Amino acid sequence: MAAHSPLVYKFGGASVKDAAAILNLKHIVETTAAGRPLLVVVSAMGKTTNALEELFDLAHRGQPYDAPLGALHDFHAAAAEALAGPGAAPGPWQQTLQDLREQLADVNPDHYDRQYDQLVSYGELLASQLVAQALGAQWLDCRPLVRTDRTWREGRVDWPATERLVRAALPPLLAQGPVVTQGFVGGTAGGLTTTLGREGSDYSAAIFAYCLHAESVTIWKDVAGLLSADPKIFPDAVRYPEISYQETIEMAYYGASVIHPKTLKPLAERGIPLRVRSFVDPGAPGTLIHDCQHPALAPAFIRKTGQCLLSFESKDFAFISEENLEVIFGALAQARLKINLMQNSAISFSVCTDFSERRVQLLLGLLAGQFRVHYNDDLTLFTIKNYDAPSVARLTEGRELLLEQRTRSTFQFVCR
Numbered sequence: 001m002a003a004h005s006p007l008v009y010k011f012g013g014a015s016v017k018d019a020a021a022i023l024n025l026k027h028i029v030e031t032t033a034a035g036r037p038l039l040v041v042v043s044a045m046g047k048t049t050n051a052l053e054e055l056f057d058l059a060h061r062g063q064p065y066d067a068p069l070g071a072l073h074d075f076h077a078a079a080a081e082a083l084a085g086p087g088a089a090p091g092p093w094q095q096t097l098q099d100l101r102e103q104l105a106d107v108n109p110d111h112y113d114r115q116y117d118q119l120v121s122y123g124e125l126l127a128s129q130l131v132a133q134a135l136g137a138q139w140l141d142c143r144p145l146v147r148t149d150r151t152w153r154e155g156r157v158d159w160p161a162t163e164r165l166v167r168a169a170l171p172p173l174l175a176q177g178p179v180v181t182q183g184f185v186g187g188t189a190g191g192l193t194t195t196l197g198r199e200g201s202d203y204s205a206a207i208f209a210y211c212l213h214a215e216s217v218t219i220w221k222d223v224a225g226l227l228s229a230d231p232k233i234f235p236d237a238v239r240y241p242e243i244s245y246q247e248t249i250e251m252a253y254y255g256a257s258v259i260h261p262k263t264l265k266p267l268a269e270r271g272i273p274l275r276v277r278s279f280v281d282p283g284a285p286g287t288l289i290h291d292c293q294h295p296a297l298a299p300a301f302i303r304k305t306g307q308c309l310l311s312f313e314s315k316d317f318a319f320i321s322e323e324n325l326e327v328i329f330g331a332l333a334q335a336r337l338k339i340n341l342m343q344n345s346a347i348s349f350s351v352c353t354d355f356s357e358r359r360v361q362l363l364l365g366l367l368a369g370q371f372r373v374h375y376n377d378d379l380t381l382f383t384i385k386n387y388d389a390p391s392v393a394r395l396t397e398g399r400e401l402l403l404e405q406r407t408r409s410t411f412q413f414v415c416r
């Protein structure tokens with residue numbers, strides 16, 4: 001690895017949730033990356049993306065939104081004032097908020113997803129401006145660099161274009177000092193903003209790291225590292241000191257929300273290590289994710305809520321055939337419903353997906369002519385990786401299992 005390969009640090013919503021958190025970020029940068037070329041990728045402050053989703057939804061429905069917009073302004077103003085002191089010169093975030101105000105006023109009833117991206121991306125713009133100012137670092141608008149197609153709300157990255165653009169723009173800036181940019185956000189060739197999917201800032205960090213051949217990526221979290229489960233649900237979760245890309249990809253895919261599932265592939269492709277470290281205890285070792293062999297890990301528990309179990313039966317009681325499956329998969333793709341688990345019997349096919357009322361209704365419309373479709377929502381999908389008898393007993397006890405599946409290493413079930 002070349003001595004001048006940059007480090008990429010990603011700070012999520014919790015690590016930039018207010019002025020004190022941003023000062024803690026500054027301390028981490030100054031004590032752990034001094035003198036190193038450093039790209040800082042930040043998410044929106046705290047729950048700002050949720051607030052922007054609600055704001056956009058109100059504007060799209062033609063409802064008043066002055067109060068939540070005022071709250072968003074006051075929240076960022078309070079952080080800016082605490083960082084810069086009262087009476088400080090206006091920061092660039094104020095113009096950004098004015099731009100948001102104008103764009104909200106222009107929202108029209110068409111093209112929900114496209115307009116969503118133009119508006120909901122403001123959280124990262126605002127946060128990155130405050131963080132750049134606090135660090136005295138360069139601010140970079142990532143939208144002209146992270147090139148995606150026009151798949152709104154889940155932009156697909158154009159890797160060759162992004163690599164070319166990032167490699168042309170970033171190294172001269174990094175040579176001058178730290179650079180702060182946005183996670184979660186990209187842009188089309190035509191200059192429109194896209195987003196990469198909720199919680200997609202980890203993925204942004206990986207995109208930049210891939211393009212820059214970074215030395216490593218560190219994602220700073222409110223937990224000690226990658227644990228065997230979400231400690232908020234399983235307080236006895238243990239930290240994995242070291243884990244392979246493959247194990248981590250599977251955990252993220254099954255729903256371990258600590259890492260966005262798309263993050264690992266670009267890093268694994270270029271052999272770039274990913275560290276998960278605690279912004280509460282920056283000196284602690286955290287977790288190192290890289291290309292390694294390790295002994296069997298403690299069973300990992302993963303819970304994915306908001307699930308929907310759909311079952312399809314052909315109306316003429318015909319067996320579920322390849323032709324039927326082709327139609328069902330085509331409709332699922334068209335409705336943009338992702339399959340988390342699937343199973344078939346002779347005349348019925350079941351899939352577990354993330355629930356979205358709008359998408360499920362679209363699916364029903366597409367398939368109602370050919371299939372009898374039933375669904376249950378408000379379900380939970382549990383996965384145990386590296387399961388054993390005690391871990392299965394612990395999780396299944398007292399639960400009504402609607403669907404269950406196991407491979408040699410993974411046990412999954414859907415329940416109410």
Ligand SMILES: Nc1ncnc2c1ncn2[C@@H]1O[C@H](COP(=O)(O)OP(=O)(O)O)[C@@H](O)[C@H]1O
Nearest residue numbers: 012013014015223226227229230232256257258
């Ligand atoms: N296996 C796991 N290991 C560690 N944390 C986990 C795991 N699964 C879920 N989490 C949750 O992920 C949270 C951190 O991720 P997230 O909230 O997305 O961070 P941020 O938005 O600040 O980047 C933790 O607070 C924890 O509750």
Ligand SMILES: N[C@@H](CC(=O)OP(=O)(O)O)C(=O)O
Nearest residue numbers: 012013043049198199200201
């Ligand atoms: N702010 C975006 C993107 C993101 O990744 O956030 P976080 O790093 O806080 O999960 C979201 O909430 O979806």
